Amino acid sequence: MxxxxxxxxxxxxxxxxxxxxxxxxxxxxxFLSVSREIKTSLGLGxxxxxxxxxxxxxxxxxxxxxxxxxxxTYLRYIxxxxxxxxxxxxxxxxxxxxxxxxxxxxGIFLPLITVNCAILGASLFMVIRQYNFLSSFMYGFGSGIGxxxxxxxxxxxxxxxxxxxxxxxxxGAGITLIITGMMALAFIGxxxxxxxx
Amino acid sequence: MAAKxxxxxxxxxxLGADNPIFAQVLGICSTLAVTNVLKNTVVMVMGLIFVxxxxxxxxxxxxxxxxxxxxxxxxxxxxxxxVIIVDIVLKAYxxxxxxxxxxxxxxxxxxxxxMGRAEAFALSNPVxxxxxxxxxxxxxxGYVLIIIAFFRELLGSGSxxxxxxxxxxWTNWFIMVMAPGAFFMLAIxxxxxxxxxxxxxxEEVKS
Numbered sequence: 001m002x003x004x005x006x007x008x009x010x011x012x013x014x015x016x017x018x019x020x021x022x023x024x025x026x027x028x029x030x031f032l033s034v035s036r037e038i039k040t041s042l043g044l045g046x047x048x049x050x051x052x053x054x055x056x057x058x059x060x061x062x063x064x065x066x067x068x069x070x071x072x073t074y075l076r077y078i079x080x081x082x083x084x085x086x087x088x089x090x091x092x093x094x095x096x097x098x099x100x101x102x103x104x105x106x107g108i109f110l111p112l113i114t115v116n117c118a119i120l121g122a123s124l125f126m127v128i129r130q131y132n133f134l135s136s137f138m139y140g141f142g143s144g145i146g147x148x149x150x151x152x153x154x155x156x157x158x159x160x161x162x163x164x165x166x167x168x169x170x171x172g173a174g175i176t177l178i179i180t181g182m183m184a185l186a187f188i189g190x191x192x193x194x195x196x197x
Numbered sequence: 198m199a200a201k202x203x204x205x206x207x208x209x210x211x212l213g214a215d216n217p218i219f220a221q222v223l224g225i226c227s228t229l230a231v232t233n234v235l236k237n238t239v240v241m242v243m244g245l246i247f248v249x250x251x252x253x254x255x256x257x258x259x260x261x262x263x264x265x266x267x268x269x270x271x272x273x274x275x276x277x278x279x280v281i282i283v284d285i286v287l288k289a290y291x292x293x294x295x296x297x298x299x300x301x302x303x304x305x306x307x308x309x310x311x312m313g314r315a316e317a318f319a320l321s322n323p324v325x326x327x328x329x330x331x332x333x334x335x336x337x338x339g340y341v342l343i344i345i346a347f348f349r350e351l352l353g354s355g356s357x358x359x360x361x362x363x364x365x366x367w368t369n370w371f372i373m374v375m376a377p378g379a380f381f382m383l384a385i386x387x388x389x390x391x392x393x394x395x396x397x398x399x400e401e402v403k404s
Contacts, residue, residue, distance in 0.1 A: 029309045
């Protein structure tokens with residue numbers, strides 16, 4: 001464990017220098033399909049932040065206290081995906097009971113999240129980089145925020161694009177990918193601001 | 198004979214008209230991440246073809262026994278089991294590449310293509326057809342990845358398969374090995390393919 005890596009630094013690095021979407025390409029599927037409108041992007045973004053932060057922490061606990069002592073680390077893919085799916089299911093049930101408005105806002109996004117590769121990706125990165133508990137939580141939280149910033153920016157741009165004249169063949173996915181590339185270029189500007197392993 | 202024709206048709210549609218990447222734009226997360234080096238891409242593609250075809254096979258075999266309420270979970274677990282096999286094999290035989298691929302091998306689980314094929318095809322079709330469909334989705338995905346990786350490695354490091362092919366006069370485009378290069382390459386690829394398809398359709402209408 002590198003002592004110079006502090007949870008706060010990891011938090012900001014996950015948002016800017018190591019943005020999970022723009023530098024690690026994760027969560028592209030829902031990014032492309034949901035980024036048409038700001039309102040839905042906001043809903044999905046909020047759900048991703050919450051689920052990613054909690055599942056990173058949960059998966060850390062499971063990995064450290066169950067998988068490592070039992071020497072079952074090769075099962076981590078299955079275990080992580082079960083933890084994520086179970087957590088999403090529980091949250092969905094709780095939200096449904098507690099708040100109608102919150103369920104109306106987030107409910108439809110929760111099932112989408114189980115198959116969002118960014119969530120599983122955050123947990124896998126946490127294992128590979130050997131974060132401790134607090135760092136894992138901060139990493140998940142920061143990555144969720146970074147992902148949401150990217151999808152919100154994209155939704156804003158795509159709303160303006162509706163009136164633009166786009167070359168044939170480039171409509172939809174093509175132009176979205178080019179804009180994502182430009183956003184990634186812009187985020188390269190943050191490189192060197194914070195360094196994490 | 199009829200069945201054979203159907204298998205062939207299913208197989209070809211994944212390579213062309215229903216290609217997972219440029220027609221459906223699915224599963225591009227890991228597409229982009231591994232394509233900066235051709236060698237890693239080929240390994241990844243082989244893993245992916247293995248997982249798509251075998252998970253389609255298994256799910257199709259069990260399709261009458263999977264309760265529909267929990268089918269997503271069952272599918273995910275079947276896929277995850279095959280991904281673990283791929284991961285262990287890679288770790289044992291090509292440890293260097295396995296380290297470079299890092300979490301992206303595990304992320305095959307959440308690759309929308311595999312889930313999508315299982316959900317859309319394997320759950321409602323017999324075993325033979327499902328395997329053909331899985332193979333073709335995997336290969337359709339694979340050749341796009343390999344084309345993208347070829348250009349990214351060529352422009353980004355001046356080499357192909359680790360061998361330098363462009364002379365010392367070539368200045369590497371660092372942007373191609375970084376994230377934006379992947380996004381741009383994929384966008385250009387989709388643009389070219391869709392452009393060609395629409396051109397052809399226009400000609401067909403005219404004649």
